[in-house]
Amino acid sequence: AQSVTQLGSHVSVSEGALVLLRCNYSSSVPPYLFWYVQYPNQGLQLLLKYTSAATLVKGINGFEAEFKKSETSFHLTKPSAHMRDAAEYFCAVIPSYLSSGSARQLTFGSGTQLTVLP
Amino acid sequence: DTGVSQDPRHKITKRGQNVTFRCDPISEHNRLYWYRQTLGQGPEFLTYFQNEAQLEKSRLLSDRFSAERPKGSFSTLEIQRTEQGDSAMYLCASSSGRFREETQYFGPGTRLLVL
Numbered sequence: 001a002q003s004v005t006q007l008g009s010h011v012s013v014s015e016g017a018l019v020l021l022r023c024n025y026s027s028s029v030p031p032y033l034f035w036y037v038q039y040p041n042q043g044l045q046l047l048l049k050y051t052s053a054a055t056l057v058k059g060i061n062g063f064e065a066e067f068k069k070s071e072t073s074f075h076l077t078k079p080s081a082h083m084r085d086a087a088e089y090f091c092a093v094i095p096s097y098l099s100s101g102s103a104r105q106l107t108f109g110s111g112t113q114l115t116v117l118p
Numbered sequence: 119d120t121g122v123s124q125d126p127r128h129k130i131t132k133r134g135q136n137v138t139f140r141c142d143p144i145s146e147h148n149r150l151y152w153y154r155q156t157l158g159q160g161p162e163f164l165t166y167f168q169n170e171a172q173l174e175k176s177r178l179l180s181d182r183f184s185a186e187r188p189k190g191s192f193s194t195l196e197i198q199r200t201e202q203g204d205s206a207m208y209l210c211a212s213s214s215g216r217f218r219e220e221t222q223y224f225g226p227g228t229r230l231l232v233l
């Protein structure tokens with residue numbers, strides 16, 4: 001079974017500082033990987049996804065993530081944090097080898113709450 | 119494209135009552151998912167529809183839960199005889215397209231509180 005581990009349930013950074021949110025996956029075959037953001041009382045919005053093309057993936061709002069097979073990681077970064085980045089971030093996986101009729105449900109990590117300090 | 123909508127956004131009910139939630143997916147999306155999210159956790163998969171067919175159900179979906187998607191459009195999730203442990207955010211997502219291009223778009227969720 002696939003699983004995702006997000007290290008650090010809470011991360012605080014100063015405005016303008018580097019954001020680094022960690023995600024490691026557990027799978028014998030590299031899965032497809034996703035980062036979603038959730039603002040208070042809202043649903044999830046896709047930031048970016050990796051589907052075995054380029055290992056460095058650029059997403060919305062200045063975020064990017066790098067797939068590293070040797071480290072089974074897909075960490076999310078942003079060079080300069082903004083106050084509006086404060087939210088909860090979820091890493092998720094889907095197996096990359098599903099048959100056409102299978103459910104493609106996402107398996108999520110437990111989330112990282114990002115606080116941006118002024 | 120008006121996005122995925124869910125109704126109601128909030129529901130407070132007493133233990134033992136039945137509740138029903140509705141999800142309207144993005145039009146033309148043939149896949150629809152229900153997830154449940156408890157406080158401090160990521161969403162967990164409940165069930166999946168491809169068009170009107172319910173193809174997969176999680177072990178989390180007890181006999182008190184039932185979901186439908188008549189005519190492959192909107193979907194409903196009903197919980198019978200609610201329990202306090204059912205308190206959670208219920209999220210709906212829809213998608214379409216080939217596997218590698220597929221993206222699940224989430225609705226705002228229905229937050230359920232069982233007293």
